[in-house]
Amino acid sequence: MxxxxxxxxxxxxxxxxxxxxxxxxxxxxxxxxxxxxxxxxxxxxxxxxxxxxxxxxxxxxxxxxxxxxxxxxxxxxxxxxxxxxxxxxxxxxxWDPDRIDDDVLALMFVACHPVLSPEARVALTLRTVGGLSSEEIARAFLVPVATIQARITRAKKTIAAARVPFEVPPAADRKARLGGVLSVLYVIFTEGSTATAGDDLLRPDLAYEAIRLARTLAALLPGEPEVFGLIALCELTASRFPARTGPDGEAILLEQQDRRRWDFSAIRRGLAALAQATSAGRGLGPYGLQAAIAACHAHARSVAETDWERIVLLYEALGRVAPSPVVELNRAVAVAMAGAPGEALTMVDELVARDRLPGSHLLPSVRGELLTRLGRTGEARAELELAARLCGNARERAVLLHKAAALG
Amino acid sequence: MAKYMLIMRGSDESNAKMAEASFDEMLEVVGRFNEELIKAGVLVAAEGLDDAAQGVVVEWSGETPVVTDGPYGETKELFGGFYILDVATKDEAVEWAKRMPAFPGAKCEIRRVPGVDEFPQDNEWIKKEKAWREQTGQL
Known part of the structure; x- marks a missing residue:
């Protein structure tokens, strides 16, 4: 540089x-x-x-x-x-010092405008707000540079064609539009924390970039609790990065992680941001609730000592404010961890019956886990093998195959 | 990303200028700089030090340590405070250092702060230190 x-x-x-x-x-x-x-x-x-x-x-x-x-x-x-x-x-x-903060905010809102496709929002945000080059963005998302360049060019043409004004959205639209900005930052973070493609499980630079942009947003919009909720979620998730991969880059699941390797300064920052989100007294939003769940893990010495009952309640709350099959699936996992794997399997089977999450490796991998717990080994092995076939990340796939093989 | 410490080192010249400057003005200038760091999402920690005349130096020149009162006679540069920043590269840390409010004659040294993860994790002492960091919420 x-x-x-x-x-x-x-x-x-x-x-x-x-x-x-x-x-x-x-x-x-x-x-x-x-x-x-x-x-x-x-x-x-x-x-x-x-x-x-x-x-x-x-x-x-x-x-x-x-x-x-x-x-x-x-x-x-x-x-x-x-x-x-x-x-x-x-x-x-x-260079007007009184307007510069609004200029940056307006840029964030425009780059994350709903008229753009989700991929375009991510690319335009990283490029214009984050200052990353097309080469850096392409490397982070493992796509050709030309694809990113085309995506950014098209995004800018779309903004112009739709006559999107360069401004911070008026109060009436602010909440919905802020949700759009937060979701772009979270997509960038999750791409860095669970690479959806390729051989590496983590791309910490991308995750760090999302946290940096979220911190900027929080400094510019200090009255928005969900921005702090997002920071808390990212910090608490990132705190587990040092423990998430083994010496050969293989994935290590939460259960097996050496919790002493967690980044405690990230946990401290995450808990502080969560406290900030909570103190607004308006109830936590989707990011705040996920951060509260991550905080339950951060506080626990081990999986066994985790407050799974509280996690179940938090997932129920999350399911109400942001219903999604992935939330349902996670709630089922928490129910199983709280001591009711049979009940959890019924919940997962319901998701299968309604064909939620088609093609995702998550459903069969959770079913495999639950069936293992219930002693239904043959069915468990088949589910884990199915999950491995559907999984796009090489490191995660290796873990699934290892589990299936361990069932004998 | 990496942590860098920006170490402020004052000289007689810069310290004399600082002593003459208006305290309110300094608070504002430094406050503005700190706000920039916060808005950029890079500030981890910052502290400034009290007058060097109030400090002491312990020196290992002979067999036993020798204690000298400040301001340490012929010392050319005095450590005045530090920032710890979380940035992508050393160049970015240097760029921030260039923007730091400082009086003529001052210097800023930029050094990377290795994380505890870079030490052998199975070492007893490292384990103890990590446990202490966890209990006390240290950086």
């Missing part, structure tokens, strides 16, 4: 945010910002880094934007005024 890249990583959201407000055009803002970075990569090593690197990048990007407006003014009068720009030679009024 050069100093240009380090500046970009720290400042990309504010630079693109300020430019998007100035130009009213996210596509153009992102393009001219990238051009300024490319120019810096050539001129800073040659002429030395400027005293005010951010001002330099902004002024350069702004000049490029004015050039673009001049070209457009030839075709369309509405660009004429913009094309004149301010002639003070500085960055105009781009």
């Amino acid at each position: 050069t100093s240009v890249e380090a500046v970009w990583r720290i400042e990309s959201a504010r630079i693109v945010g300020a430019l998007a407000r100035y130009t009213g055009d996210l596509d153009l803002a992102e393009d001219v910002a990238q051009e300024a970075v490319a120019e810096a990569l050539v001129s800073w090593p040659r002429d030395g880094a400027p005293d005010n690197p951010v001002g330099w990048l902004l002024a350069t990007a702004r000049r490029r934007a004015i050039d673009a407006f001049r070209r457009r003014a030839a075709r369309d009068d509405k660009y004429t005024l913009l094309a004149t720009g301010e002639s003070d030679g500085g960055d105009g009024h781009l």
Whole structure:
């Protein structure tokens, strides 16, 4: 990483945010910002880094934007005024300390706009808010660079075509739109914490990126308990990373994890964020509830000493605010752990009967576990083998096959 | 991601300037910088130290340690405080250090803070330290 890249990583959201407000055009803002970075990569090593690197990048990007407006003014009068720009030679009024936080927030909301596909939201957020390059995003998601580039280009065209305004959504839409932003950050986190494809179980850099963006969101929107709920969930989940893989990268399940390897500073930060979410007194949302479940594990010395009764109650609450078959499945696991594997199997069979989670390895893998517990070994082995066939992650698949083999 | 410590080192020149500066102004400038770190999601910990004149130095120059009162005579640089940041690379830590409010003559040293996970996990002493960190909620 050069100093240009380090500046970009720290400042990309504010630079693109300020430019998007100035130009009213996210596509153009992102393009001219990238051009300024490319120019810096050539001129800073040659002429030395400027005293005010951010001002330099902004002024350069702004000049490029004015050039673009001049070209457009030839075709369309509405660009004429913009094309004149301010002639003070500085960055105009781009860098407004009173507006910069709103610029970053607006950027987050626009990058996570519901008009975009979920994949496009993730790519655009990592690129414009996180300051990651297309190469970095492609590497993180194990897809070709061209795919990510196309996804980002299309996303920016969609934003322009739908005339999405560059603003923090008005109060009436705020809650729903914030939910959209949180879900993008959580998708980024989960991709880092349970890689859905490939040979590695974890991509901690991606998970860390999600936490960093969530912390920024919390600093900009301190009154939103669910943002703290999301931070708590991510921190508490990430606290188990050091214990989740063995020496050869193989997956180690919660039950077998050496809890002394958990990252206790992450647990402390997670519990603090959860307390913050709880203290709002409005009841926990879906992320807060999942964080509360993760906190039950963080507090427990072992699986046996875990408060499974409380976890069952928390899953029931989660099922009410955010019903999903995965939540039902997890509730069934908790019911089994609380001492009722037979009841849990009935719950899982109901999910199978209603064909919830078709094609997922989760259903057969939980059924396999429950049947093992109930001593129905033959059926258990078949289910675990089925789960292994459906599972996309090589490390997880190895664990499932190992369990099936252990049944003899 | 990695943790880096930004160690502030003052000189006679920077310390003299700091002594003349308005305390309220300093609080505001440092407060703004800290807020930037918080908004960027990178701040782990930060502390500043009291006047060096109130400190003492224990020195191992002979057979037994020698204790000297501050401000330590010919010392050229004095450790004044630190930040611990959680960042992706050393360059990012350097970039933050460049933005730190400082008086002319001051220095900032940037050092990586290895995690306890980088030590042999089966070592008795490391196990004890991890248990202590867990009980007390240390970083």
